[in-house]
Amino acid sequence: TTAGQNHTAARGLWSSRLAFILAATGSAVGLGNVWKFPYITGENGGGAFVLVYLACIAIIGIPIMMAEVYIGRAGRHNPIASMRLVAERNGCSSGWRVSAVIGVIAAFVILSFYSVIGGWAASYIGHSAMGDFTGQDAEVVGSIFGNLLASPEKLLLWHSVFMLLVVIVVAQGLKSGLERAVNILMPALFVLLLMAVGYATTTGHFGEAASFLFSPNFSALTMDGVLIALGHAFFTLSLGMAIMMAYGSYLGNDVSIGRTAVVVSLMDTMVALLAGLAIFPVVFANGLEAGAGPGLIFQTLPLAFGQMPLGALFGTLFFVLLVFAAWTSAISLLEPVVEWVEEKVLIGRGGSTLLVGLACWLLGIASILSLNVWSDVTPLAMFERFEGKTIFDLLDYFTANVMLPLSGLLTAIFVGWFVAKESLAKDVSLSPVMFSVWTNLLRYVTPFAVLVVFIYNLMS
Numbered sequence: 001t002t003a004g005q006n007h008t009a010a011r012g013l014w015s016s017r018l019a020f021i022l023a024a025t026g027s028a029v030g031l032g033n034v035w036k037f038p039y040i041t042g043e044n045g046g047g048a049f050v051l052v053y054l055a056c057i058a059i060i061g062i063p064i065m066m067a068e069v070y071i072g073r074a075g076r077h078n079p080i081a082s083m084r085l086v087a088e089r090n091g092c093s094s095g096w097r098v099s100a101v102i103g104v105i106a107a108f109v110i111l112s113f114y115s116v117i118g119g120w121a122a123s124y125i126g127h128s129a130m131g132d133f134t135g136q137d138a139e140v141v142g143s144i145f146g147n148l149l150a151s152p153e154k155l156l157l158w159h160s161v162f163m164l165l166v167v168i169v170v171a172q173g174l175k176s177g178l179e180r181a182v183n184i185l186m187p188a189l190f191v192l193l194l195m196a197v198g199y200a201t202t203t204g205h206f207g208e209a210a211s212f213l214f215s216p217n218f219s220a221l222t223m224d225g226v227l228i229a230l231g232h233a234f235f236t237l238s239l240g241m242a243i244m245m246a247y248g249s250y251l252g253n254d255v256s257i258g259r260t261a262v263v264v265s266l267m268d269t270m271v272a273l274l275a276g277l278a279i280f281p282v283v284f285a286n287g288l289e290a291g292a293g294p295g296l297i298f299q300t301l302p303l304a305f306g307q308m309p310l311g312a313l314f315g316t317l318f319f320v321l322l323v324f325a326a327w328t329s330a331i332s333l334l335e336p337v338v339e340w341v342e343e344k345v346l347i348g349r350g351g352s353t354l355l356v357g358l359a360c361w362l363l364g365i366a367s368i369l370s371l372n373v374w375s376d377v378t379p380l381a382m383f384e385r386f387e388g389k390t391i392f393d394l395l396d397y398f399t400a401n402v403m404l405p406l407s408g409l410l411t412a413i414f415v416g417w418f419v420a421k422e423s424l425a426k427d428v429s430l431s432p433v434m435f436s437v438w439t440n441l442l443r444y445v446t447p448f449a450v451l452v453v454f455i456y457n458l459m460s
């Protein structure tokens with residue numbers, strides 16, 4: 001319809017398929033690749049875990065990403081409205097939009113604490129550059145991290161800086177904001193990552209790291225490991241947060257959704273593996289523990305950089321890389337919420353971005369205080385499983401373990417079972433065989449796998 005065309009023209013489209021790929025990859029590549037993937041791989045024994053993770057990306061991640069992009073492009077509105085439109089068009093209840101509602105709320109909540117962690121990374125650029133880690137022992141390096149977490153003022157400063165960076169980009173809209181940012185940040189990120197891998201090859205422990213990552217030892221793999229791999233496949237591809245719907249809503253009609261989703265997923269996977277190849281040689285070269293957990297990046301690694309030739313320089317570059325990765329992800333978390341407010345409240349792009357950014361910044365303060373002043377505040381302590389969990393922990397827990405799987409599950413079921421096959425086939429442009437593989441994965445495999453993780457998480 002002409003009204004539809006006018007609406008699409010007013011919202012704008014990505015300038016090219018590449019622009020979408022860079023933006024979606026920018027969303028996908030984040031702390032999950034550089035911080036989380038290496039440490040969960042370390043904790044779960046290496047190669048066998050990596051294999052399971054790759055399988056999860058292929059049979060769960062890619063199908064859901066395609067479903068989300070499909071809904072965004074078919075709806076051409078904010079994620080919630082798009083989901084409603086596509087549902088109504090297929091004679092379904094507009095109630096299906098709840099999957100996007102969950103996604104948008106999750107994006108908002110996740111951004112509030114993602115920005116706090118992005119702030120840690122930003123503050124580490126300064127620490128590395130000033131040589132604060134140079135020649136220091138584990139105690140000193142640990143206390144730098146401890147002091148950061150113990151100081152609400154420092155955390156607030158860096159959280160504010162990071163959130164401001166995100167708001168500035170999103171406020172400028174699709175072309176001069178998002179596209180311009182990813183055009184600069186993504187190539188820079190790849191260059192930095194390759195430099196980090198190059199540096200890792202000089203440590204003399206590159207082979208050890210490669211075999212740790214790529215030679216599967218199935219005896220080290222547990223059921224827990226399998227489920228962690230599955231959950232991480234979701235998180236790392238930015239699924240279940242309405243992000244791919246928001247980004248898909250700006251995608252040109254001539255672009256193949258299938259091919260594009262595969263490219264984005266491969267890039268994300270490649271970055272995770274390269275991050276592993278950059279980090280583990282440094283870990284092994286310094287006799288550090290590969291399974292050191294979440295502290296791997298903020299404690300273990302700085303310690304290593306502090307001991308190595310040119311460590312201050314490469315440490316600085318590494319944290320710049322981390323901030324770039326987190327920045328493009330945070331942009332993608334803000335986008336779906338801003339799209340929604342913009343179409344709903346009609347106060348324009350700038351006003352909507354400021355409003356959402358401010359609200360998110362405020363919520364982030366709760367996470368900041370959870371690390372220090374409110375570290376004893378555990379609102380759900382009356383339930384045994386939430387004992388000792390701070391507000392920060394709870395926000396993380398409910399988004400990652402409840403909201404994302406739920407949103408992804410509903411989206412998979414909706415697209416797999418309720419969208420008319422003809423329009424779906426025309427839109428995703430897959431070969432008949434791949435189309436049937438995709439819809440069958442969405443119908444049978446994805447919901448089952450997500451449910452298993454979901455139930456397992458709730459019971460463990």
Ligand code: PHE
Nearest residue numbers: 028030031032033236238329
């Ligand atoms: N996909 C990102 C990562 O791997 C995490 C993320 C989640 C980013 C949600 C944006 C939104 O770090």
Ligand code: NA
Nearest residue numbers: 028029032236
């Ligand atoms: Na990722």
